[in-house]
Amino acid sequence: MRRRNLFIQLGISIALLALLGLLINNLAVNLIRTGLGLGFGWLARPAGFALAESALPFTPSDSYLWALTIGWLNSLKVIVAGLVLATVLGVAAGAARSSGNRLLSSLAGGYVALIRQVPLLLQLLFWYFVAFLGLPAAPMGGLIKLSNQGIQLLGLNLSVEFCAVLVGLTVFTGASIAEIVRGGINAVPRGQWEAFRSLGLAEGLGLRRIVLPQALPAILPALTSQYLNLAKNSTLAIAVGYADLYAVSDTTITQTGRAIEGFLLLLLSFLLLNLLISGGMAAFNSAVLGRLNRSR
Amino acid sequence: MTVAILASDLVKSYTPGLRALDGVSLQVTSGEVLVVMGPSGSGKSTLIRTFNGLETLDSGELDVLGVRLDAAHEERQVRAIRRRVGMVFQQFNLFPHLSILENITLAPIKVQKRSKPDAAARAIALLDQMGIGEQAHKFPAQLSGGQQQRVAIARALALDPEVMLFDEPTSALDPERVKEVLDAMRQLAKRGMTMVVVTHELGFAREVADRVMFMDQGQVVETSDPQTFFTSAREERSRRFLSQMM
Amino acid sequence: MNRWLDRSITLLILALIGWAGWSLLHWLLVGADWSVVTTNLPLYAVGSFPADQRWRPLLWMAVLITLTLLTLVGPKRGWVRRWLPLAWIAMAPLGLWLLAGGLGLLPVGTRSWGGLTLTLLLTGGSGALALPLGILLALGRRSDLPVLRWSSAGYIELMRAVPLIAVLFFGQLLIPLFLPPGLEINRVLRAVVAFALFAAAYIAEDVRGGLQAIPPTQREAAAVLGLSPVQTLQLVVLPQALRIALPSLTNQAVGLLQNTSLMAILGLVELLGISRSLLANPAFIGRYLEVYLWLAAVYWLACTAMALLARHLEFQLDPVRSSR
Numbered sequence: 055m056r057r058r059n060l061f062i063q064l065g066i067s068i069a070l071l072a073l074l075g076l077l078i079n080n081l082a083v084n085l086i087r088t089g090l091g092l093g094f095g096w097l098a099r100p101a102g103f104a105l106a107e108s109a110l111p112f113t114p115s116d117s118y119l120w121a122l123t124i125g126w127l128n129s130l131k132v133i134v135a136g137l138v139l140a141t142v143l144g145v146a147a148g149a150a151r152s153s154g155n156r157l158l159s160s161l162a163g164g165y166v167a168l169i170r171q172v173p174l175l176l177q178l179l180f181w182y183f184v185a186f187l188g189l190p191a192a193p194m195g196g197l198i199k200l201s202n203q204g205i206q207l208l209g210l211n212l213s214v215e216f217c218a219v220l221v222g223l224t225v226f227t228g229a230s231i232a233e234i235v236r237g238g239i240n241a242v243p244r245g246q247w248e249a250f251r252s253l254g255l256a257e258g259l260g261l262r263r264i265v266l267p268q269a270l271p272a273i274l275p276a277l278t279s280q281y282l283n284l285a286k287n288s289t290l291a292i293a294v295g296y297a298d299l300y301a302v303s304d305t306t307i308t309q310t311g312r313a314i315e316g317f318l319l320l321l322l323s324f325l326l327l328n329l330l331i332s333g334g335m336a337a338f339n340s341a342v343l344g345r346l347n348r349s350r
Numbered sequence: 351m352t353v354a355i356l357a358s359d360l361v362k363s364y365t366p367g368l369r370a371l372d373g374v375s376l377q378v379t380s381g382e383v384l385v386v387m388g389p390s391g392s393g394k395s396t397l398i399r400t401f402n403g404l405e406t407l408d409s410g411e412l413d414v415l416g417v418r419l420d421a422a423h424e425e426r427q428v429r430a431i432r433r434r435v436g437m438v439f440q441q442f443n444l445f446p447h448l449s450i451l452e453n454i455t456l457a458p459i460k461v462q463k464r465s466k467p468d469a470a471a472r473a474i475a476l477l478d479q480m481g482i483g484e485q486a487h488k489f490p491a492q493l494s495g496g497q498q499q500r501v502a503i504a505r506a507l508a509l510d511p512e513v514m515l516f517d518e519p520t521s522a523l524d525p526e527r528v529k530e531v532l533d534a535m536r537q538l539a540k541r542g543m544t545m546v547v548v549t550h551e552l553g554f555a556r557e558v559a560d561r562v563m564f565m566d567q568g569q570v571v572e573t574s575d576p577q578t579f580f581t582s583a584r585e586e587r588s589r590r591f592l593s594q595m596m
Numbered sequence: 597m598n599r600w601l602d603r604s605i606t607l608l609i610l611a612l613i614g615w616a617g618w619s620l621l622h623w624l625l626v627g628a629d630w631s632v633v634t635t636n637l638p639l640y641a642v643g644s645f646p647a648d649q650r651w652r653p654l655l656w657m658a659v660l661i662t663l664t665l666l667t668l669v670g671p672k673r674g675w676v677r678r679w680l681p682l683a684w685i686a687m688a689p690l691g692l693w694l695l696a697g698g699l700g701l702l703p704v705g706t707r708s709w710g711g712l713t714l715t716l717l718l719t720g721g722s723g724a725l726a727l728p729l730g731i732l733l734a735l736g737r738r739s740d741l742p743v744l745r746w747s748s749a750g751y752i753e754l755m756r757a758v759p760l761i762a763v764l765f766f767g768q769l770l771i772p773l774f775l776p777p778g779l780e781i782n783r784v785l786r787a788v789v790a791f792a793l794f795a796a797a798y799i800a801e802d803v804r805g806g807l808q809a810i811p812p813t814q815r816e817a818a819a820v821l822g823l824s825p826v827q828t829l830q831l832v833v834l835p836q837a838l839r840i841a842l843p844s845l846t847n848q849a850v851g852l853l854q855n856t857s858l859m860a861i862l863g864l865v866e867l868l869g870i871s872r873s874l875l876a877n878p879a880f881i882g883r884y885l886e887v888y889l890w891l892a893a894v895y896w897l898a899c900t901a902m903a904l905l906a907r908h909l910e911f912q913l914d915p916v917r918s919s920r
């Protein structure tokens with residue numbers, strides 16, 4: 055029995071290796087045919103394209119590597135902002151859905167049902183072309199200055215592309231988070247609500263101090279996977295011309311023809327992003343759960 | 351008299367150093383009903399699960415219906431034995447996605463390659479025999495525990511086994527449902543089926559068993575006829591167990 | 597105090613909804629110019645399929661709609677019911693034949709495929725490939741053989757870590773690099789394969805969840821009856837596991853339908869791609885809102901129909917409920 059298993063495993067390994075070998079062989083043949091070869095020397099060459107948006111100084115004479123780094127930072131910027139806003143929106147909508155106010159809860163329900171049945175890409179295009187580019191050319195508003203050139207918020211200058219991606223990701227992810235929060239809240243026994251009400255605590259305070267802390271252990275893992283989804287979805291930024299990691303990689307690959315290397319770099323940067331998010335969430339998770347357990 | 355099950359010096363441990371079976375030897379002859387008793391964790395389930403290869407042995411020799419099942423048995427041998435040895439579990443283990451009729455005809459059609467009408471006719475006959483003929487087209491979740499367990503017996507009988515193994519078939523039932531299952535088993539014994547039954551039902555053991563085997567800590571403490579066992583058990587451990595049961 | 601707050605919030609929201617509803621209605625009836633949709637309905641339905649052959653994709657969609665209606669509100673018993681599953685399975689090959697041609701039909705290149713037809717074909721084709729692959733991956737991940745377990749887990753985790761657009765990009769740009777020179781697969785097929793490879797990883801996790809929910813005693817009960825491991829899997833374990841996984845599989849299917857819109861970025865003219873090319877046309881410049889609302893309605897309808905079908909299937913597969 056055990057010997058047979060060994061043979062089967064050996065067979066599978068050989069088949070997998072053979073498949074891999076065949077693919078790599080084909081790749082080598084194709085690369086020789088196109089005369090490209092593999093290598094990363096091109097990363098140091100000047101990129102030759104401009105980026106509309108960069109957190110650190112960037113000119114077309116800077117290297118491809120630097121361009122990709124800027125793209126990565128741009129991704130990080132929109133992802134982190136999106137995480138925060140989507141969480142706020144999602145928790146608010148989730149709480150509204152389980153609140154006693156029927157209007158509020160059906161409004162939140164409508165939001166979730168609508169948003170989840172329409173593709174994110176379509177929503178992003180809507181926010182960009184209709185909502186933000188539809189703004190007047192001359193700035194309006196006081197504290198927040200809105201125009202189709204960009205948004206000014208307390209001295210912070212945000213491009214319309216960034217805003218469109220941010221709002222799109224926030225609204226889309228917020229709907230999923232709302233469902234998770236609602237599920238978590240519903241899992242808290244009804245007796246807990248009655249308990250804080252009988253103590254005379256206000257609805258909002260009771261929700262924040264009594265119910266949500268108990269719902270957290272169920273909510274946090276699902277939240278992590280929504281955050282990872284948000285990060286993956288941020289790559290759709292290319293559709294509205296925001297210079298994120300994927301958009302810069304795409305331009306780089308088109309210019310240099312280095313599809314394989316560019317793709318590998320993209321994968322690596324993405325794994326790094328995922329690690330950052332899951333690591334951060336794990337730390338947060340243990341901190342929160344630790345505090346909850348200690349306070350019990 | 352032919353020998354149905356012959357076991358000598360069976361040893362089995364799940365965790366190193368802890369023997370669930372510690373040198374068990376026994377013999378079951380054809381047509382005999384052997385009742386196995388013993389405190390929780392004494393190895394009763396482990397023992398009868400070795401009889402159809404659900405558990406593998408560490409050492410010892412086991413012969414079931416002329417087929418050797420020892421430490422190095424082959425998958426195919428085990429499957430041959432399983433068609434000839436039926437088993438009924440404490441938790442019924444019916445297939446919830448199949449109707450009662452499909453539960454019973456599944457193995458005859460897929461394993462014995464019988465025709466559908468043939469298998470169905472036999473299933474209905476078995477259900478009638480169990481007193482639940484009208485339930486054939488329901489699903490397990492729609493039956494009571496006692497009815498489900500009788501379906502499980504019919505399912506095992508549909509393969510025309512030569513030996514039937516029962517692992518606490520009434521322990522998961524409501525007290526008022528126990529009798530209907532025991533009655534079905536009693537009938538089976540009357541018709542000469544070879545049976546190994548793990549049970550704590552003293553009445554059933556006293557009335558139906560040919561022999562009672564008492565186990566403790568993976569070992570056979572004593573094997574006697576029911577008369578002797580219930581009135582004047584030889585071993586102190588058996589007597590203490592019986593006094594707790596009654 | 598609390599009640600007053602509650603009431604004023606309610607009033608405020610009602611006022612807001614009323615205002616938004618009124619402006620939307622006003623715009624829909626007076627402000628909007630729907631010619632971008634009405635004059636291009638054929639494009640939205642079948643893409644740039646040759647005019648004299650349009651009946652082929654239209655026929656396919658008509659069959660699809662008929663099947664959906666029959667399934668949802670058709671007769672509850674009888675021969676129609678019995679043949680429905682088979683008819684559903686035949687939909688993907690039928691669609692391929694009607695679109696691509698051959699076997700008596702005029703061949704039509706994939707460049708002329710488009711619109712809702714292409715969206716549905718991408719969804720159905722990749723779903724049909726991804727489901728068996730996902731089931732195999734799930735079984736592999738739970739296998740006793742370490743090599744199989746590790747390679748399945750590695751594949752699943754890798755796929756789930758990368759964005760879909762990167763996988764699709766891989767499909768369009770890189771698959772040709774890994775194939776023997778001379779062998780080419782067309783763009784639509786490459787897209788279907790890439791989608792399937794991606795979706796299979798997510799499906800595998802859902803199926804694994806279903807498999808984990810089946811108690812080991814079910815396998816034992818099957819083994820005791822002499823069923824072989826393959827029979828046990830096929831007749832006892834998988835039917836139960838898939839039924840448990842069905843709600844999450846439905847979400848995957850809806851996600852798949854929505855994600856086909858990503859092919860617009862890579863140049864396929866499915867629903868969203870068609871819209872992009874229409875919006876670039878000077879005749880319809882600036883008609884973003886009309887087009888996006890129309891698209892949202894179409895996607896919303898398709899997703900809702902899919903969810904309804906799945907709910908129906910769930911009900912059908914529940915033995916106790918459907919036997920009553």
Ligand SMILES: Nc1ncnc2c1ncn2[C@@H]1O[C@H](COP(=O)(O)OP(=O)(O)OP(=O)(O)O)[C@@H](O)[C@H]1O
Pocket residue numbers: 364365369370388389390391392393394395396397
């Ligand atoms: N799958 C397993 N893994 C580890 N240990 C096990 C396993 N099955 C049984 N054991 C151990 O083996 C011993 C014998 O168990 P067994 O189930 O055979 O007892 P039993 O007599 O049937 O008890 P009960 O009356 O409670 O059913 C026990 O100590 C038990 O803890």
Ligand SMILES: [Mg+2]
Pocket residue numbers: 394395396517518
């Ligand atoms: Mg037991």
